[in-house]
Amino acid sequence: MSKERVVLRVENLKKAFGDKEVLKGVSFDMKEGETKVIIGPSGTGKSTLLSCINMLVTPDSGQIWLEEEEVTSAKNINKIRQEIGFVFQDFGLFNHLTALKNVMVGLTKVKKIEKDFAKEIAMKELTRVGLEREANMYPAQLSGGQKQRVGIARALAMSPKIILFDEPTSALDPELIGEVLSVMKNLAESGMTMLVVTHEMGFARTVSDEIIFMEHGHIVEQSSPEEMFKNPKNPRTKEFLFKLSELYGSE
Amino acid sequence: MWVTLQITFLTLGLGLVLALPISFGQVYGNKWIKALIAVYEKILRSIPELVILFLIFYGFPKIGIRFSPFAAVIIGLGFRSSAYQSQIFRGAINSVSSAQMRAARSLGMTNLRGFINIVLPQAIRIALPPWTNEFTIVLKDSSLAYALGVTELLRQGGYIIATKYEPMLIYLTVAVMYFIVTIAINKTLGSVEKRLAIPGFDVKETVR
Numbered sequence: 001m002s003k004e005r006v007v008l009r010v011e012n013l014k015k016a017f018g019d020k021e022v023l024k025g026v027s028f029d030m031k032e033g034e035t036k037v038i039i040g041p042s043g044t045g046k047s048t049l050l051s052c053i054n055m056l057v058t059p060d061s062g063q064i065w066l067e068e069e070e071v072t073s074a075k076n077i078n079k080i081r082q083e084i085g086f087v088f089q090d091f092g093l094f095n096h097l098t099a100l101k102n103v104m105v106g107l108t109k110v111k112k113i114e115k116d117f118a119k120e121i122a123m124k125e126l127t128r129v130g131l132e133r134e135a136n137m138y139p140a141q142l143s144g145g146q147k148q149r150v151g152i153a154r155a156l157a158m159s160p161k162i163i164l165f166d167e168p169t170s171a172l173d174p175e176l177i178g179e180v181l182s183v184m185k186n187l188a189e190s191g192m193t194m195l196v197v198t199h200e201m202g203f204a205r206t207v208s209d210e211i212i213f214m215e216h217g218h219i220v221e222q223s224s225p226e227e228m229f230k231n232p233k234n235p236r237t238k239e240f241l242f243k244l245s246e247l248y249g250s251e
Numbered sequence: 252m253w254v255t256l257q258i259t260f261l262t263l264g265l266g267l268v269l270a271l272p273i274s275f276g277q278v279y280g281n282k283w284i285k286a287l288i289a290v291y292e293k294i295l296r297s298i299p300e301l302v303i304l305f306l307i308f309y310g311f312p313k314i315g316i317r318f319s320p321f322a323a324v325i326i327g328l329g330f331r332s333s334a335y336q337s338q339i340f341r342g343a344i345n346s347v348s349s350a351q352m353r354a355a356r357s358l359g360m361t362n363l364r365g366f367i368n369i370v371l372p373q374a375i376r377i378a379l380p381p382w383t384n385e386f387t388i389v390l391k392d393s394s395l396a397y398a399l400g401v402t403e404l405l406r407q408g409g410y411i412i413a414t415k416y417e418p419m420l421i422y423l424t425v426a427v428m429y430f431i432v433t434i435a436i437n438k439t440l441g442s443v444e445k446r447l448a449i450p451g452f453d454v455k456e457t458v459r
Contacts, residue, residue: 138451138452
């Protein structure tokens with residue numbers, strides 16, 4: 001897997017809600033096949049950053065590039081959104097559709113792929129997340145972990161260039177977190193480009209290529225997991241990681 | 252009976268045709284549209300049906316607008332029903348969470364496509380029970396056409412009483428006919444509701 005090609009570039013991104021500045025000039029980029037994890041205290045703009053990347057929230061200034069295309073000035077944002085997968089904290093599954101139809105709907109209604117073929121793709125992705133037997137169940141009949149795996153399959157089916165995960169396990173019961181993380185781990189290993197906001201330090205440490213620590217709308221520090229956990233440069237990073245390890249026990 | 256059903260269906264139909272754009276305006280419109288609709292609704296929901304009918308049938312000719320009794324009934328009850336029906340649809344659309352639309356947009360759907368494919372199918376299911384209720388209310392209100400001299404079920408009963416003088420028996424018969432139709436409407440739409448129900452997903456709206 002070539003790790004040279006830049007898939008996503010974010011440059012000096014700023015966003016304020018009213019007079020509250022949430023993002024104060026965030027820049028980073030992601031190469032093909034990379035997994036980056038964003039950590040940081042809540043309310044520091046991590047989720048806003050993800051929402052800005054596919055323009056679900058419009059940034060005030062700065063640029064976002066998806067490969068050669070500028071997302072921030074795109075004429076047809078819907079076209080670009082097809083190439084950016086998004087996995088939500090609250091799953092965002094369509095309640096009136098079965099797991100299979102949830103995964104298919106983007107293919108048939110947005111990409112206009114013929115139904116039988118869309119079904120084939122959807123089944124393949126559901127199998128990939130281990131839910132082929134739940135294909136005909138409705139979201140309300142699935143556990144939280146299963147719902148989130150459907151959410152991931154739905155994002156995958158669109159064959160995106162990158163998938164953004166917005167705290168994908170925060171709404172789950174502890175015993176269900178593992179199944180979602182293991183799907184994500186496999187995905188990362190298969191070479192998917194992934195940007196993950198999470199508090200799961202185990203995942204950050206073992207799966208990510210780089211950890212971004214954000215606070216108060218800034219990127220405070222970004223480095224490899226070894227570097228970040230063993231030898232954090234910024235005192236704020238140190239403090240945050242210490243607090244987390246107090247909470248979860250150091251792994 | 253036939254006239255009663257005609258009044259019911261035409262009223263409900265007119266109400267529906269008006270209510271859909273009104274509810275869209277309420278949910279997606281700007282503040283002027285919302286304010287205008289709020290006034291429309293408040294007025295229609297605050298005036299007794301009979302006053303609305305008299306106003307249209309006896310009042311409007313004074314400003315040069317004349318309707319047949321039947322047309323006045325359909326217009327009066329239809330507009331009134333549109334105010335109630337729009338509330339039902341507005342509530343249903345609003346109760347489909349905005350997270351559903353957000354997820355639809357994240358897949359690259361336009362607002363319109365997201366509305367048609369994701370929000371509307373869920374909103375219809377939520378709206379069905381209260382809409383069934385409105386249906387039966389319109390059926391019963393159709394008897395107000397009596398006041399404008401339209402020969403609907405109640406007046407038909409009145410005519411028969413005038414010749415046979417059996418008020419108890421005739422009014423009971425009339426009551427039973429309303430009852431049967433109401434039950435039939437409830438049963439039919441109830442089975443539609445069951446057919447559309449999403450397994451495991453409880454719609455928490457109940458009939459008033």
